[in-house]
Structure formats: C-alpha cells, structure tokens
Amino acid sequence: xxxxxxxxxxxxxxxxxxxxxxxxxxxxxxxxxxQEFEHLSRHARFASCETVFAEEEITVSFYNVxxxxxxxxxxxxxxxxxxxxxxxxxxFIGMTVSGRNNxxxxxxxxxxxxxxxKASFQRFAEDKPHLLRRINEMAIRExxxxxxxxxxxxxxxxxxxxxxxxxxxxxxxxRQKGASATLPLPMSRQDIADYLGLxxxxxxxxxxxxxxxxxxxxxxxxxxxxxPARAEALAAA
Amino acid sequence: xxxxxxxxxxxxxxxxxxxxxxxxxxxxxxxxxxQEFEHLSRHARFASCETVFAEEEITVSFYNVxxxxxxxxxxxxxxxxxxxxxxxxxxFIGMTVSGRNNxxxxxxxxxxxxxxxKASFQRFAEDKPHLLRRINEMAIRExxxxxxxxxxxxxxxxxxxxxxxxxxxxxxxxRQKGASATLPLPMSRQDIADYLGLxxxxxxxxxxxxxxxxxxxxxxxxxxxxxPARAEALAAA
DNA sequence: GGCTGCTATTGATCTGCGTCAATCATCCCG
DNA sequence: CGGGATGATTGACGCAGATCAATAGCAGCC
Numbered sequence: 001x002x003x004x005x006x007x008x009x010x011x012x013x014x015x016x017x018x019x020x021x022x023x024x025x026x027x028x029x030x031x032x033x034x035q036e037f038e039h040l041s042r043h044a045r046f047a048s049c050e051t052v053f054a055e056e057e058i059t060v061s062f063y064n065v066x067x068x069x070x071x072x073x074x075x076x077x078x079x080x081x082x083x084x085x086x087x088x089x090x091x092f093i094g095m096t097v098s099g100r101n102n103x104x105x106x107x108x109x110x111x112x113x114x115x116x117x118k119a120s121f122q123r124f125a126e127d128k129p130h131l132l133r134r135i136n137e138m139a140i141r142e143x144x145x146x147x148x149x150x151x152x153x154x155x156x157x158x159x160x161x162x163x164x165x166x167x168x169x170x171x172x173x174x175r176q177k178g179a180s181a182t183l184p185l186p187m188s189r190q191d192i193a194d195y196l197g198l199x200x201x202x203x204x205x206x207x208x209x210x211x212x213x214x215x216x217x218x219x220x221x222x223x224x225x226x227x228p229a230r231a232e233a234l235a236a237a
Numbered sequence: 238x239x240x241x242x243x244x245x246x247x248x249x250x251x252x253x254x255x256x257x258x259x260x261x262x263x264x265x266x267x268x269x270x271x272q273e274f275e276h277l278s279r280h281a282r283f284a285s286c287e288t289v290f291a292e293e294e295i296t297v298s299f300y301n302v303x304x305x306x307x308x309x310x311x312x313x314x315x316x317x318x319x320x321x322x323x324x325x326x327x328x329f330i331g332m333t334v335s336g337r338n339n340x341x342x343x344x345x346x347x348x349x350x351x352x353x354x355k356a357s358f359q360r361f362a363e364d365k366p367h368l369l370r371r372i373n374e375m376a377i378r379e380x381x382x383x384x385x386x387x388x389x390x391x392x393x394x395x396x397x398x399x400x401x402x403x404x405x406x407x408x409x410x411x412r413q414k415g416a417s418a419t420l421p422l423p424m425s426r427q428d429i430a431d432y433l434g435l436x437x438x439x440x441x442x443x444x445x446x447x448x449x450x451x452x453x454x455x456x457x458x459x460x461x462x463x464x465p466a467r468a469e470a471l472a473a474a
Numbered sequence: 475g476g477c478t479g480c481t482a483t484t485g486a487t488c489t490g491c492g493t494c495a496a497t498c499a500t501c502c503c504g
Numbered sequence: 505c506g507g508g509a510t511g512a513t514t515g516a517c518g519c520a521g522a523t524c525a526a527t528a529g530c531a532g533c534c
Contacts, residue, residue, distance in 0.1 A: 074388050077474050082388040095377050102381045132369040139376040140332050144339045146383035151311050151319040153390035154434030158491070189512065197391030199492055204513055220500090237314050395521065426482060439521055441483055457530095 014038060023090030023176070024064050028134035040124055041114045046107040053094070055104045061115045062094035068111030069186050072103045073194065083195040085145070086187065088172065092138060094118070109186045153197045161196040162206040163234035166216070166223065184222040251275060260327030260413070261301050265371035277361055278351045283344040290331070292341045298352045299331035305348030306423050309340045310431065320432040322382070323424065325409060329375060331355070346423045390434045398433040399443040400471035403453070403460065421459040 015038045021027060029037055043066070046052055052063065055074060070087040084103055087093055096102055125131050152164055170183050185192070189207075193200045207223070210216045215231050217224040225231060252275045258264055266274055280303070283289055289300065292311060307324040321340055324330055333339055362368050389401055407420050422429070430440045444460070447453045452468050454461040462468060 074384060076388065076392060080392045082391045084384040084387050095373075097374055097378045097381065103384060126370075127366050129364050129366050129369055132366055132373060133363075136332075136369060136373050136376060137334055139373060139380060141334045143376060143380050143383060144334065146380060146387065147311060147321040147340060150321050150383065150386060150390055151313065153387055154319045154431075155313060155317045194391075200512080201493080201514085202491055205491095208513070436522060437482080438484085438523080442521090445483070 015041075018066070020064070020066055020090040025092045025131065025134050025138060026064070028130045029128075033128070033131075037124060040116050040120045044113050044115050046111045046113070048107055048109055048111075050107050050111075052105040052107060052111070052113070053101050055101050057101050059094055059096050059099055059101050059118055061117055062092065062121050063105075063116075064114035065089050065091045065093070066112040066114055068107060068109040070105050070111055071108050071187065071191055071195075072105050074103050081194045082197070083191060084149075085142075086195070089176065092135070095135070095139070108191070158196075158198055158202050158206050159209065160234055160237070161198060162192075162203065162210065163215070163231045165192065165196055166225065167228075167231055167235040170225065170228075181225045181228065182219070182222065183225060186221070252278075255303070257301070257303055257327040262329045262368065262371050262375060263301070265367045270365070270368075274361060277353050277357045281350050281352050283348045283350070285344055285346055285348075287344050287348075289342040289344060289348070289350070290338050292338050294338050296331055296333050296336055296338050296355055298354055299329065299358050300342075301351035301353075302326050302328045302330070303349040303351055306345040307342050307348055308345050308424060308428055308432075309342050311340050318431045319434070320428060322379075322386075323432070326413060329372070332372070332376070345428070395433075395435055395439050395443050396446065397471055397474075398435060399429075399440065399447065400452070400468045402429065402433055403462065404465075404468055404472040407462065407465075418462045418465070419456070419459065420462060423458070 015021065015026065015034055018024075018026070026034065026037065041064075046068075052070060053059075053061070065087050067089055070093075071083050072085045072087055072093065073081050073083040075081050086108070087105070093105065094101070125135070152161055156164065166183065169185070170179075173183065174180070187195075189200045189203050192198075193203045196203065198206075207216070207218055210231075211218050213230075215225075215227045215234075217226055252258065252263065252271055255261075255263070263271065263274065278301070283305075289307060290296075290298070302324050304326055307330075308320050309322045309324055309330065310318050310320040312318050323345070324342070330342065331338070362372070385405075389398055393401065403420065406422070407416075410420065411417070424432075426437045426440050426444075429435075430437045433440065435443075444453070444455055447468075448455050450467075452462075452464045452471075454463055
C-alpha cells in the first residue's frame with residue numbers, strides 16, 4: 001500500500017522545470033523560498049471523472065493544477081448542479097474562509113496537481129507579503145470572472161451564453177498554448193449546460209444552430225471557430 | 238469651492254469610534270497603524286441614486302462603506318443590467334487587477350464612505366501581512382458569495398430566488414443590527430429583479446404569491462417575515 | 475384637495491427554453 | 505462483425521417567466 005501511494009503521490013520533477021510556474025502563485029517566490037516551498041508539495045494524479053474534493057468537506061489541502069482540466073461545481077439538495085468554473089493548469093484552488101470547501105471538484109481529463117497541506121501552506125505564506133499579494137491578485141481576478149459569469153447567467157440568451165463560453169474558453173486556452181481556431185472541449189455537453197445554466201438539449205441545439213449559421217464547425221472532441229468575429233459579436237452584445 | 242469640498246469630504250469623527258471597524262478590513266490594524274491609516278482616508282457622502290464610480294473607469298479610490306447601501310452592477314451594451322451585489326457598512330470595495338473598475342456602483346440610500354486613494358492605500362498595505370491576510374479573507378468570502386449567487390442565477394426558480402434573497406438579506410442585516418422579522422428593503426423592485434435575473438413583474442408577482450401563502454407580509458419599504466421556516470425551506474431546496 | 479410623476483401591481487398573451495421521448499453516433503468488448 | 509452502453513442530436517410539446525398593457529398606490533407639490 002505504501003508503495004502504491006508513493007507511486008501516485010510523488011514530488012515528480014522539481015519546481016525548477018515546472019511549466020505552469022509563471023502562471024501560478026509560485027511566480028512570486030524567489031529561489032530560496034521556492035526550495036522551501038517544494039518540500040511542502042506532493043504531486044498527485046487523478047483520472048478522468050475522479051473526485052478531487054467535495055463541497056462541505058473540511059479543507060485539508062490546497063491545489064495547484066499542473067495538467068488537465070477540472071470542473072468546480074455546487075449541488076442543490078435535489079441534485080441540480082451549477083458548475084462555477086473550470087480549473088486549468090496554473091490555477092490555485094481550495095482557499096476558504098470557513099475551513100470547508102465551498103464547491104466540489106472533479107477531474108474532467110487526466111489531471112496532475114501539486115498538493116499542499118493547508119496548515120503548512122498557511123504557515124509558509126503567513127509572513128510573505130509578495131506571496132500574499134499574489135494570492136490576492138488571483139482571488140480578485142477570480143472575483144471579476146465570477147461577476148462576468150453572473151451577467152451571463154442572469155441576463156444572456158442561450159445563444160449568447162454559448163458564444164460567450166466559446167470565446168472565453170478560446171481566450172483562456174490562448175493564454176496557455178497560443179491562439180488557435182480549433183478549440184478542444186474536454187467537458188461534456190452536460191458540463192457546458194450546467195456551466196451556462198441551460199439544459200443539455202438547449203446546448204446541443206445551440207451548437208447545431210451556430211454550425212448551421214457558419215459560425216462554428218462541430219468536430220470530434222471540440223469545435224472549430226469558422227467566424228470568430230460573429231461569435232465575438234454574439235458574446236459582446 | 239475648497240470650502241465646499243471640505244464640507245462634503247472631511248475626516249469626520251476619528252476611526253477610534255468607527256462603528257464598522259470590527260467588520261471592516263481595519264479590524265486587522267493595531268493602534269499605531271490605525272493612526273497612520275486614518276490620515277489616508279477622507280469621508281465622503283453620496284445621496285440616494287448618485288453614482289459612486291462606473292465600470293471601466295480607471296480605479297482611483299478604494300472605499301469602505303460606513304453607512305447606507307450601494308448597488309454594484311454591470312451593464313451589457315444594450316442596457317441589460319446585472320446587479321452583482323449590494324454593499325453594506327463594513328464592505329470594502331474597489332480592488333481590481335486591471336486597474337479599471339469591473340463594475341459600477343451607486344448609492345441606493347444616502348451613503349457615507351471612507352475613501353482611500355488607490356496609490357496610498359497600496360503603499361500602506363504593501364508590507365503588512367496581517368492586513369493583506371484580512372483583505373484576502375474578505376476577497377475569498379466575496380468569492381464564496383459570488384458562487385452561491387451563480388447557483389441561484391443558473392439553477393433556481395423565481396420563487397426560490399426571491400425566498401433566497403430575503404433570507405440572505407435578513408441574515409446579512411442580522412450580522413449588523415441583530416435579528417429581526419421586519420426586513421427593510423431599500424432597493425427598488427427593479428434592483429431586486431436585476432439582482433435575481435428576473436423581470437420586475439415576476440418579482441412583484443412572486444412577492445404577492447409569498448404574501449398570499451402567508452410567508453411574508455409586504456409593508457411599506459420592506460417586508461415582514463411571517464413564516465421564516467417556510468422561506469428558509471424555499472431558499473434551501 | 476387635486477394634479478403629476480413614479481413605482482408597484484395585476485392581467486393577458488407570447489415565447490424561449492425546459493421536458494419528454496425517440497433516434498443517432500461512437501466506442502468498446504466479446 | 506454485432507450488441508450494448510453512453511453521450512449527442514433532433515423532434516414534439518408544455519410551461520415558467522418574459523413581454524405588453526392597463527391600473528393602482530403613493531408621495532410631492534401647488
């Protein structure tokens with residue numbers, strides 16, 4: 001058992017050659033801090049559809065996403081689901097005030113994370129203003145995204161929702177791997193629906209309509225943006 | 238002109254007897270810091286319906302709300318509005334990453350604020366980990382509220398939306414002035430509609446329905462919670 | 475008191491999206 | 505290759521909430 005755990009939870013390569021460092025909170029650390037920080041983390045992997053943590057559980061770890069995509073969501077008692085975001089490499093998740101997770105997270109693709117115990121992370125961060133400012137900055141950025149999403153959920157039509165989703169997904173991927181008209185969509189239609197406050201049928205119909213209108217082409221595992229300008233117009237207005 | 242400005246923008250009473258201190262970011266400051274901090278702030282007042290700042294403007298100030306209620310909202314180009322939150326005494330607003338406001342704010346009632354210039358505030362906060370942690374904590378709390386609100390906007394019925402709004406408004410006021418079954422609602426029906434992603438007519442009809450069902454009584458300037466348990470049940474499920 | 479303006483309520487009707495159900499496309503696995 | 509699982513698409517229909525329109529309250533003001 002111990003060997004098994006060691007296999008799935010290891011330090012892997014060092015932070016020195018970490019691909020997501022410039023995007024993550026680690027970008028704020030200097031060399032010495034980095035070395036200390038490295039000892040606090042353990043790599044972990046999750047297969048597609050595995051749960052990483054659940055809402056309301058006591059928070060024991062924070063996570064830095066290294067690879068893959070996770071869905072972050074909240075459930076109502078009757079099972080209705082709202083996806084509050086997708087986590088990509090570089091995202092730092094798990095911070096709470098209450099000490100309990102305020103959403104659930106599971107892997108959409110195979111996922112690799114850097115895991116920190118909450119206690120040791122907090123001890124490390126306590127007196128490092130530059131790290132605190134960095135975390136702050138990321139929280140404020142998240143907050144701005146959350147508010148954008150409120151507008152989408154409260155005030156936009158199905159077609160606008162889907163177009164906005166495609167454009168902002170494209171822009172998010174572009175920041176990581178450079179711009180491309182071909183968008184991989186690792187999440188299911190159901191995930192997209194729960195993210196946009198729609199049903200799976202409406203998402204499907206809207207994709208079809210956008211394809212009929214020549215805005216996109218639906219391909220296996222994603223979408224090709226044929227008319228980005230038109231999509232952007234739908235997303236803006 | 239100078240005298241006029243002095244009249245509307247003064248330090249007023251000192252932070253020493255500030256009523257919202259325990260709720261605000263200032264709670265993290267010690268006595269000496271407090272004194273320094275006091276010199277950075279200017280009191281300002283806004284009449285009901287006055288704009289405090291607008292989305293996309295360059296952020297020049299941060300605000301601590303001392304008294305009154307503000308609505309924080311985003312507009313789509315065609316005028317559709319989403320209220321992303323209401324600010325109450327103790328709330329700290331204005332933090333951005335981009336340097337531009339990511340929402341507009343105007344006074345719903347007469348409002349009194351503590352205003353800080355962005356630059357001097359940032360200089361002051363720079364190397365104060367306890368203050369940074371406090372700001373962090375508030376940002377994370379905001380984020381949790383924002384995610385709660387996404388669930389409401391994306392997945393709840395009109396009746397659930399209104400009930401949830403009333404219950405969480407009650408709880409928020411309770412934290413400030415103690416519990417009460419009589420809820421003042423300083424915002425208009427239109428504001429409530431734009432907060433909940435509904436129309437004014439639907440909000441009005443839902444209030445009426447809740448009154449018919451004996452859950453609330455609609456009174457001038459607010460609502461009385463006749464059956465809090467029933468309202469909570471609607472808000473939960 | 476009566477007029478004006480504004481917000482809230484109520485009613486009638488419409489419609490975008492949800493619901494229910496059938497079919498299709500992929501992929502796996504024997 | 506065929507069968508069965510799973511997810512996506514399409515169609516028919518219904519309804520919650522939007523839209524359009526007509527009062528109703530109510531405060532301010534002459």
